[in-house]
Amino acid sequence: MAAAHDSLTLHTLTRRPVPCSPPVAVCRHNPSAVARAVLRLMLVMVACLAIASDTAAQSAKKAAPGTLEVEPYTGPPIYLPQTEQPPPPSAVETQTLKQNYEGTDIPRFERGLIRYSDESVKSDGIIKEYFSNGQLFVEGQYSKGQPTGEWTYYHKNGQIAKRVTFVSGRPDGKVDLLREDGKRLATRQYANGKRDSVWTYFDETGEQPLREERYTSGKADGEWKSWYTNGQMRQVTTFKDGSLNGVAKEWGKLGEQRAVAEFKDGKRHGKTTQWQPDGKVIERLYDEGKLVDQSKPE
Numbered sequence: 367m368a369a370a371h372d373s374l375t376l377h378t379l380t381r382r383p384v385p386c387s388p389p390v391a392v393c394r395h396n397p398s399a400v401a402r403a404v405l406r407l408m409l410v411m412v413a414c415l416a417i418a419s420d421t422a423a424q425s426a427k428k429a430a431p432g433t434l435e436v437e438p439y440t441g442p443p444i445y446l447p448q449t450e451q452p453p454p455p456s457a458v459e460t461q462t463l464k465q466n467y468e469g470t471d472i473p474r475f476e477r478g479l480i481r482y483s484d485e486s487v488k489s490d491g492i493i494k495e496y497f498s499n500g501q502l503f504v505e506g507q508y509s510k511g512q513p514t515g516e517w518t519y520y521h522k523n524g525q526i527a528k529r530v531t532f533v534s535g536r537p538d539g540k541v542d543l544l545r546e547d548g549k550r551l552a553t554r555q556y557a558n559g560k561r562d563s564v565w566t567y568f569d570e571t572g573e574q575p576l577r578e579e580r581y582t583s584g585k586a587d588g589e590w591k592s593w594y595t596n597g598q599m600r601q602v603t604t605f606k607d608g609s610l611n612g613v614a615k616e617w618g619k620l621g622e623q624r625a626v627a628e629f630k631d632g633k634r635h636g637k638t639t640q641w642q643p644d645g646k647v648i649e650r651l652y653d654e655g656k657l658v659d660q661s662k663p664e
Contacts, residue, residue: 455482460490472500478508497522506532521546533558545572560584569595580605594619604629630654 459481465474478491488511495503501524506517512535519527525546531539536559543551549572555563561581569576574597580588585608592600598621604612609632616625628636633655640648651659 455484455486457481458483462492467498472496472498480510535559545570555581557583628652 457480460478461481462476462478464476466472467474473494473496475496476492476494477489478493479487480490481487489508490510491508492505493508493513494505497503499522501522502520504517504519506513507515513532514535515532517530517532519530521527523546525548526544528541528543530537530541537556538558539556541554541556543554545551549570550568551572552565552567554561554565557563561584563581565579565581566575567577568574574593574595576593576595578591579586580590582588586605587607588605590601590603590605594600596619598619599617600619601614601616603610603614606612610629611631612629614625614627614629615623618624623641625638625640627634627638630636631654634652635654636652638650638652640650642648649661650657
């Protein structure tokens, strides 16, 4: 029994390999020693398993580098080279399309067309459209889908209604509008497709102006005037950058003063005076469109 105790003490101090099964003598005569031996064995096995697991993981990382965690890229943006743009479509066919009014021999329109390699179709060349009585309504030219050159419009009786010149698909220059009897209806001016300069509207004689408007690059700008058919001035207003600005005046058909109003940026601003038919005068004071004071009729 003593020999067995000495053997256990020596084994513990020298950390010799633990045998797979404790000595028979220890098992029979010292149960606590058996427990310590079993515990040591379990600790050794756990340590071995941890070492083996770590080794396997390292081997797996070396064998499969694709499984490594990749840090996100935080540098400057990287742009891939752009591919070349495909060539523009080319014209492959031109033709003139004609159509009559249904059930008749009266032409409805005649239009030149161009078909491209991408199967798109655009108007190109002559364009004519007709009234149902066969009279020409409009004739002009297209260039690759855009109206170009002079276009002429007609009334149903054959009288010219207006002529419009197109540049790069937009109306440009002076346009005279005519009535069916050939007298002036209005004159207009365009610049790059926008209203420009003086626009004038006439009475039935084509001589007496009824309204005169002024534009700059499509916006109302400058002094606008209007007249009664007897030639008496009716109204004068001033615009700036598309909005009413300054003093506006209005008269009656016999020339009597009716109103004077001040505007700023399209709103009543300042004094407004109105003369009633009975001779009474009303004055109002505005501040950026809001009424702030009003006098009693005198």
